[in-house]
Amino acid sequence: MYIPKAVEELSMYLNKLPGIGPKTAQRLAYYMLYMPQNELESFGQAISTLKKKTSLCSICHNVTESSVCRVCTDESRDERLILVVEQAIEIVPFEKSGTFKGRYHVLHGVINPLENIGPEEIFLEDLVSRVAAIGGETEVIVATNPTMEGEATAMYIAKRLKEDSPSAKVTRLGMGIPSGAHLEYADEITLGHALSGRRGL
Amino acid sequence: MYIPKAVEELSMYLNKLPGIGPKTAQRLAYYMLYMPQNELESFGQAISTLKKKTSLCSICHNVTESSVCRVCTDESRDERLILVVEQAIEIVPFEKSGTFKGRYHVLHGVINPLENIGPEEIFLEDLVSRVAAIGGETEVIVATNPTMEGEATAMYIAKRLKEDSPSAKVTRLGMGIPSGAHLEYADEITLGHALSGRRGL
Numbered sequence: 001m002y003i004p005k006a007v008e009e010l011s012m013y014l015n016k017l018p019g020i021g022p023k024t025a026q027r028l029a030y031y032m033l034y035m036p037q038n039e040l041e042s043f044g045q046a047i048s049t050l051k052k053k054t055s056l057c058s059i060c061h062n063v064t065e066s067s068v069c070r071v072c073t074d075e076s077r078d079e080r081l082i083l084v085v086e087q088a089i090e091i092v093p094f095e096k097s098g099t100f101k102g103r104y105h106v107l108h109g110v111i112n113p114l115e116n117i118g119p120e121e122i123f124l125e126d127l128v129s130r131v132a133a134i135g136g137e138t139e140v141i142v143a144t145n146p147t148m149e150g151e152a153t154a155m156y157i158a159k160r161l162k163e164d165s166p167s168a169k170v171t172r173l174g175m176g177i178p179s180g181a182h183l184e185y186a187d188e189i190t191l192g193h194a195l196s197g198r199r200g201l
Numbered sequence: 202m203y204i205p206k207a208v209e210e211l212s213m214y215l216n217k218l219p220g221i222g223p224k225t226a227q228r229l230a231y232y233m234l235y236m237p238q239n240e241l242e243s244f245g246q247a248i249s250t251l252k253k254k255t256s257l258c259s260i261c262h263n264v265t266e267s268s269v270c271r272v273c274t275d276e277s278r279d280e281r282l283i284l285v286v287e288q289a290i291e292i293v294p295f296e297k298s299g300t301f302k303g304r305y306h307v308l309h310g311v312i313n314p315l316e317n318i319g320p321e322e323i324f325l326e327d328l329v330s331r332v333a334a335i336g337g338e339t340e341v342i343v344a345t346n347p348t349m350e351g352e353a354t355a356m357y358i359a360k361r362l363k364e365d366s367p368s369a370k371v372t373r374l375g376m377g378i379p380s381g382a383h384l385e386y387a388d389e390i391t392l393g394h395a396l397s398g399r400r401g402l
Contacts, residue, residue: 044247049207
């Protein structure tokens with residue numbers, strides 16, 4: 001098959017990204033041949049310097065440009081309210097919604113025995129010691145995904161916090177019907193959660 | 202909204218690619234934070250050197266690494282049979298199928314009056330003079346896409362070749378039901394083409 005090496009090499013890298021298969025990767029690489037050279041250079045630069053220009057916040061492990069992130073240095077945000085997410089990108093929708101005034105903690109993964117990821121492989125003990133260091137009454141909202149691994153991680157966090165910081169309250173994100181959804185398309189598990197999580201009007 | 206600048210910049214570039222919206226771009230940029238640094242560097246390099254490492258074949262205008270592409274230098278391929286495509290990537294499926302033993306001509310676009318692209322903006326006159334230079338009996342298979350612009354370009358090519366190279370035969374790719382498709386889902390235009398293009402068994 002006849003594809004220029006440079007195009008093939010770029011396709012190979014694009015193909016490593018999630019959701020981009022070999023055909024899409026090839027299409028994108030060919031498309032990029034029509035982009036101006038200066039744009040390709042800044043694009044390439046943005047990729048190769050991505051990790052050099054970012055670091056993890058030493059407190060919450062969110063992706064940041066300095067040693068401590070903007071949320072952790074923001075005195076107006078409640079340090080006694082910590083929302084725990086699996087990945088840094090999951091902070092974005094919370095920040096966008098503007099309804100959360102506490103701080104974050106990024107685990108950078110979930111406990112997944114099948115992939116040999118235990119509590120030590122993610123920033124979980126960091127959370128336990130962070131909550132213990134704050135001391136007193138705190139609330140930890142566990143916002144891991146409602147998958148098997150996410151739920152197991154949430155249970156483990158609750159257990160560990162109960163051991164080390166008995167005064168900390170551990171909560172889980174509310175579950176039920178998403179806004180704008182139609183009941184007729186909701187699955188039975190979601191409906192079960194919606195029923196058990198019903199509220200007075 | 203709180204996203205590190207480096208991540209946001211990379212998202213912006215990814216968002217310029219076809220089929221990658223702002224949300225996907227952001228997800229990909231965050232994903233790339235987990236890729237090894239040496240891989241990100243070669244990825245970035247592959248993008249910034251893409252155009253430097255490739256050029257257009259001086260005969261067929263396909264993307265290549267040398268001044269003349271491999272197909273055009275391959276003596277075993279019939280130079281009197283030229284398949285015309287809109288984009289270089291459209292050569293890939295023909296080469297993959299292995300059923301085409303002629304050569305190619307890449308227009309790098311189609312005539313599109315709405316976007317101010319006339320015959321001069323694409324490699325169309327190049328095709329006309331190429332066929333004239335070969336002279337004698339040639340066949341030009343016009344494989345532009347079956348869109349309004351593709352069809353108009355095909356008509357225009359046929360007209361120009363008839364003027365300059367009356368001995369050249371101009372054909373269009375066969376149209377009808379794609380292999381593996383179900384008749385029940387075929388649209389009326391496709392069915393019309395399939396009927397008018399019927400063959401004896």
